[in-house]
Amino acid sequence: MCPLCNVDVEHLLHVFFDCRFASECWSKAGLVYDMQRVEEAPPWLLDRIKNENFETCELIAKVLWGIWFARNQKVWEGKNITPSVTLEIRTKQIKEWQEAKKRKYVLNTVIRRYDRQEDMKWSPPSRGYFKLNVDASVVMGDSSYAVGMVIRDDRGRFVQGKNMRFLGMVTVLEAEARGVQEALKWLEELNLRNVTIECDSEGVVKAVNNGTQYYLEVGHVFDWCRVRLGSRVDFSLCHVKKQKNQLAHLMARVQCLVNCYNVFLSPPELLLETLSSDYSV
Template identity: 20%
Template sequence: MEATQSSRGSYAWQRILKGRDVLKRGARWRIGCRENVSVWNDAWLPSRDKPTMQSPMVEGFQEAKVRDLINLDSHKWESDLIKGLFTPQEAELILSIPLGQRRTKDKLIWPFVSLGNYTVKSAKMNLVQRKILTEGTCDHCRASPEIALHALWECPKLSMVWEENNQWCFRGNTSFTTFQALVQYVIDEGKGLEKFAMLVWAIWYRRNQVRVSQKEFPYNQIGPFAIQLLHDFVQVLPKRQLQSRRADGQHVQWQPPPVTKFKVNFDEAVFKEDKQAGLGVVIRNHQGQVIASLSENVVLPPSIEDVEALVAVRAVSFAAKLGVLSTVIEGDLEVVIKALKSEEESLSTFGHLISAAKLSMDGFSSLSFTHTRRQGINLAHSLDMLVVI
C-alpha cells in the first residue's frame, strides 16, 4: 500500500498503483485501539460521502489521534471535547461510533460491502455498472449513486411506494448498510417477504421501462401493479405449496436450552428520531425462568448491524460476568450471528465489536450461537424498548 510510482514500472504495475489509489480513496478506518488513526488526516468517520474530517483544524490538536478523543478508563467518547472541537454534524457522527470494551487493532476496511473486504467480485460489479450506465446516478432522483439499497429503498422519490402501507413504516427509523441487510431484516421480522420482493421487482421494472422505452410509469402505479402481480402469482401456486408457504409464516416461539445450559437472548430497538438505541439481554434456564436481565440506552450507531453487534458484546460479557458459562446465545440478525460463529476476523464496520466479544469467550465451558426470528426473543426486545421510555 505504500509503494511509490516509478517511470520504470511496467504497464501492469502502473495499473495496480492506480487501483491502489482508488482503494485508498474508498477505504475507511474502523476504530479499534485508536492509536494509529489521525483525527484530521485519515478517513474514519462513518460517512460514505465525507469520511475525513471537514471541521477546521484546531491549534494544538494538529497531531491528535482518535485515542485523544476517548476516555481510556470508561472506554467512552469525551463528549464535551468532541462537541467543542468539531461541527455539530461531525460530532454527532463521532459519538455514534460504538466502542469496544477491549483493545483491538485499528483496521482499514471497505465500507461499501457488508463484510468490509474489497473483493474481485465487488470490483467486477462496479465495472459492470460503469459499462452499462452512462451516469452512475439514481434514475429516480438523479442525485445519489445508483446502488441497490438507494435505488430500491432509500430514494426519496420512492416514499410514495413504501409509505403507502404501514407494513413498511420501519423505513423511516431503521438504517441499513446494504440491500442484503434490509432483506435479512424483512425475513427476520416477518414483514412479508413475498410482497416486499414483488414491490422491489416492480420498482426495478419501472426503472427499466422508463429507461428503455421512455414510457410514462407513475410512481403511484407501482404499488397496485406489484399487488396484482403477487395476486396472480398466488393464484397459480399449487394448493400444497401455498399451504406450506403459509405454515412457514407461523409464529415463532422461544425454545428452551438443554437442562445443563442457559440461554442468553439479546435484541435491540432503534429510535431514530431520538438518535438512540435500546439494548436488551435476558438469561433464562431450561424451564424458561429469568435468571438475570440487562437493559441499556446508547447513542444510535450508524447501522442496525452495529447496534446488534453492540448488544451481542453486552450479552457475552454479561453472561461471563455472572458466571453463566454453559450457554446458548441467541439473536435475530443473522449476519451478526454468523460473524460470532466464524473463526475468521470480521472486516465489517462492526468487526471490532465481534473481536471484543470473542475475547470474552475464553472462560466459557460450553458456548454456542443460534439465530432466530424476533418473535422468539420477545422478552429481550421488550427490555430494550423500555430503556427509552
C-alpha cells in the same frame, strides 16, 4: 353523455346494461339478460351471482370489468376498444390472476408447513443450561440506541434481565453486535456457565461464528465476541427468528436513560404477557 355510445346520459345502469356497447359485451360472452327494464338489473345481477356456477360468475365479472375498462380507455386514453377485444384482455388477465393466486397458495402452504415444524415460540435450553436472548432497538433519527437481554433457565423461568442505552446513531447491525458483546460481558460478570445466546440478527451470528465477513464499523466487535466465545466451550451463539426473541425485543424497549443500564431481578411488567406465553410451550 355516455362516452361509449354518445347516445344517452352516462349513469351506472346505462353503462353496464342499457348501452349498446354493454349489451354487445353481454351477448358476446353468451349471457343474455332477461329483465324487462334496466332498473331490474341490480337484483337480476345479484340473483345470478347467488345462483349460477363459478364459471358463469366469472363470466359476469369479466363482462362488468370489461365494460368498465373500455369506458376508462375511452375517457382517459382516448382509445376505442371493441367488445371482443375488451373481453379478450379480461380473459387473459383473469388467467394471469389465477396463476398468480395458485403460486401464492403453493408458497403459503410451504411457508406454513415450515413454520409449524420450526415452532414460532421460544424454546427453553437443554437441561442444566441457561438461555440468554438479546436484541437491539434502533429508531431512525434517534441519537441513541438500546439493547435488551433476558436470561431464562431450562424451565423457562426468568433469571435476570438487563437493558442499556448508548449514545450514537448506528445501523441495526452495529446495535445488534453491541448487544451480543454486552451480553458476553454481562455473563462474565454474573459468572454464569452453560449458556446459549440467541440473537435474531443473522448477519451478526454469522459474522461472529464464521468470521468470514468483514465489516468496517463493527469488525472489532465481531472479533472481540469471537475470541470470548472461543474461550468458552459452554457458551454458544445461535440465530433465532424474531418471534422467538420477543422477550429481549421488549426488554430493549423498557425505558432506560442514555449511558445507563437497568438490571431486573424480576421481570418488568411489559414482559409479563410474553414471558408467560413463552413459558407455556
